[in-house]
Amino acid sequence: MQHASLTIAILEALAAFIILYKILSAKRGRELFIRRIPGLAAIDEAIGRATEMGRPILFSPGLAGLDVTTLQALSIAAYVARMAARYNTRVIVPVMDPAVYPVAEEVIREAYAAEGRPELFNPDDIRFLSDRQFAYASGVVGIMNREKVAANFFFGYFYAESLILGEAGTQIGAIQVAGTPATTQLPFFIVSCDYTILAEEFYAATAYLSREPILLGSLVGQDWSKVALAVFIVVGVLLSTLLGPQSPVITALTAQLGGG
Amino acid sequence: MFLSFLTAPRHGTQLFLFVLGAVLVFAAVMAALHTLPPRAKRWLIVACTFVAGLFYLLEFMLPPGTLMPPPGPGEGPVTDNFLSRYVEPVGYVTQIIAAVAIGLGVINLARVNSAPLLRFRPGWQNSLAFFTGLIVMLVVGLWRWKLLLNVTTVAQEKAVNESTIGSLYRFLFDGLYSNLGGTVFALLAFYIVSASYRAFRLRSAEATLMMITAFIVMLGNVPVGTAYLTGWIPDGHWYSFLKVEHMSDWIMNTPNMAAQRALIFGIMMGVIAVSLRIWLSLERGRFFEQEL
Numbered sequence: 001m002q003h004a005s006l007t008i009a010i011l012e013a014l015a016a017f018i019i020l021y022k023i024l025s026a027k028r029g030r031e032l033f034i035r036r037i038p039g040l041a042a043i044d045e046a047i048g049r050a051t052e053m054g055r056p057i058l059f060s061p062g063l064a065g066l067d068v069t070t071l072q073a074l075s076i077a078a079y080v081a082r083m084a085a086r087y088n089t090r091v092i093v094p095v096m097d098p099a100v101y102p103v104a105e106e107v108i109r110e111a112y113a114a115e116g117r118p119e120l121f122n123p124d125d126i127r128f129l130s131d132r133q134f135a136y137a138s139g140v141v142g143i144m145n146r147e148k149v150a151a152n153f154f155f156g157y158f159y160a161e162s163l164i165l166g167e168a169g170t171q172i173g174a175i176q177v178a179g180t181p182a183t184t185q186l187p188f189f190i191v192s193c194d195y196t197i198l199a200e201e202f203y204a205a206t207a208y209l210s211r212e213p214i215l216l217g218s219l220v221g222q223d224w225s226k227v228a229l230a231v232f233i234v235v236g237v238l239l240s241t242l243l244g245p246q247s248p249v250i251t252a253l254t255a256q257l258g259g260g
Numbered sequence: 261m262f263l264s265f266l267t268a269p270r271h272g273t274q275l276f277l278f279v280l281g282a283v284l285v286f287a288a289v290m291a292a293l294h295t296l297p298p299r300a301k302r303w304l305i306v307a308c309t310f311v312a313g314l315f316y317l318l319e320f321m322l323p324p325g326t327l328m329p330p331p332g333p334g335e336g337p338v339t340d341n342f343l344s345r346y347v348e349p350v351g352y353v354t355q356i357i358a359a360v361a362i363g364l365g366v367i368n369l370a371r372v373n374s375a376p377l378l379r380f381r382p383g384w385q386n387s388l389a390f391f392t393g394l395i396v397m398l399v400v401g402l403w404r405w406k407l408l409l410n411v412t413t414v415a416q417e418k419a420v421n422e423s424t425i426g427s428l429y430r431f432l433f434d435g436l437y438s439n440l441g442g443t444v445f446a447l448l449a450f451y452i453v454s455a456s457y458r459a460f461r462l463r464s465a466e467a468t469l470m471m472i473t474a475f476i477v478m479l480g481n482v483p484v485g486t487a488y489l490t491g492w493i494p495d496g497h498w499y500s501f502l503k504v505e506h507m508s509d510w511i512m513n514t515p516n517m518a519a520q521r522a523l524i525f526g527i528m529m530g531v532i533a534v535s536l537r538i539w540l541s542l543e544r545g546r547f548f549e550q551e552l
Contacts, residue, residue: 001319001339001340001344001347002320003320003321003322003323003324003340003341004320004321009321012321012532015529015532015533016532016536019532019533019536020536023542065358068531068534068535068538069531071534071538071543072534075543097358097361098358098361098362098364098365099354099357099358099361101361101364101365101368102361102364123368123371124371124372124375126368127368127369127372128364128365128366128368128369129369131362131365132441133441134440134441134444134445135440135441135444137444138440138444142386146383160445160448163448163451163452163455164444164447164448164451166451166455167451167454167455181527181530181531183520183523183524183527186523188455190459191455191456191458191459192451192455192458198523199523199524199526199527199530200523200526200527200529200530202527202530203527203530203531203533203534204530206543214537214542214543215537215543218533218534218536218537218542219533221533222529222530222532222533223529225529225532225533226525226526226529229525229529
């Protein structure tokens with residue numbers, strides 16, 4: 001089994017402390033600013049376009065199992081479903097992992113109920129397609145074409161099928177918004193989608209969309225943690241450059257902190 | 261002790277009775293949980309999430325050797341702590357949930373596809389193909405599995421694979437399924453061309469820069485660039501950096517790697533923040549609060 005080195009333990013504890021501190025600050029009512037993220041602002045635009053055209057929306061939560069990435073994607077799906085329920089627009093959610101399917105169904109059902117439109121929820125719109133990558137991709141492309149979707153949302157972890165999904169959506173003229181922490185797939189989404197939410201912005205989505213103090217505080221804490229990490233890196237680089245990598249100070253620090 | 265009892269190997273009637281008992285206990289617990297008031301359900305979810313998160317956090321954070329007996333003579337250093345031995349059995353819970361969920365997935369597929377087929381709605385042929393594929397693969401797969409149950413030697417396994425059922429299984433899996441997957445994957449070749457065309461159109465300074473960079477990286481990875489275009493430039497001189505493979509390596513390993521690492525740092529901080537919110541049940545704001 002892998003275990004944390006002292007460095008990892010200290011850094012994770014520091015990040016957790018900063019994030020929790022900022023959450024508590026936000027709960028106490030402190031005003032927090034987050035910059036505009038065009039990709040997230042475009043979600044409402046895409047829903048509006050689908051509503052105007054009277055066509056459904058497709059939301060793919062990616063290929064990962066029931067992990068942090070998928071839970072974040074489903075939080076965004078809940079927002080999309082609430083907006084769609086408000087404007088009487090269908091949302092189709094194809095899933096690949098069978099464990100994600102019941103969670104996705106509950107999240108979308110609750111989103112419709114929260115908008116006071118439970119009768120609009122259609123359980124058949126939450127579809128388990130296949131747990132195989134390209135079978136899932138061809139299933140999603142099939143739904144896009146048969147249902148003539150007006151807007152595609154790709155949020156979650158994707159692999160090689162990202163370009164297939166993005167290009168198929170482009171061919172049918174759908175407005176597309178994608179967000180993924182999979183850095184290898186970002187270029188494919190950037191070229192095939194109208195808006196792409198890059199890497200960490202994906203985890204900022206719920207805070208940006210809901211403006212809940214807890215989520216905003218967590219987001220600001222996350223940014224401060226990055227600043228702390230950058231300071232560590234700069235200090236390490238300066239020490240190593242000034243003293244030399246073989247100096248006793250650097251050797252002792254490396255041995256104590258468990259770094260390589 | 262209790263975990264060891266649950267995960268001990270069982271066979272034959274004992275296994276059947278154990279599985280049946282587990283299903284009955286599971287159903288009774290689920291029925292009891294269903295009757296709980298929403299507030300109690302909420303606290304139960306919060307407690308389960310916290311305990312499960314705490315287990316994995318402690319297992320990862322506690323140093324190797326914590327609450328473990330010291331290694332005996334001739335044994336290597338202790339690499340686990342006292343919680344490590346429970347990681348695998350606790351992981352079975354995920355597998356059980358996935359096994360139950362696959363049944364739900366198949367029910368969903370059958371429900372979605374039965375309506376068009378029974379009412380001959382547009383696209384009923386797709387539903388017919390789905391049911392045909394599902395039933396044929398299920399029957400052939402189970403039949404082959406039943407034949408393989410009694411196999412004890414390699415020769416017997418070969419005989420099963422060369423039987424009618426074995427051949428049919430290979431035809432369905434290798435002959436149909438794998439090729440269909442390969443066909444969808446092959447679409448990428450065409451989509452990359454159309455996507456590249458859009459990406460590399462010279463619409464702005466950024467697009468121009470990206471096109472030039474991509475051109476250098478591409479030339480650095482093909483013989484026409486490395487052997488013909490700059491192959492005549494000798495190594496070991498100040499101007500050797502002009503070789504396309506060197507420029508390509510520098511682009512990939514320096515600016516590209518720096519950007520990738522910056523993205524990964526941000527992503528990991530995001531993962532820590534979201535994990536913390538889920539673990540402490542703080543992620544209950546707008547989307548999670550009302551329904552629990």
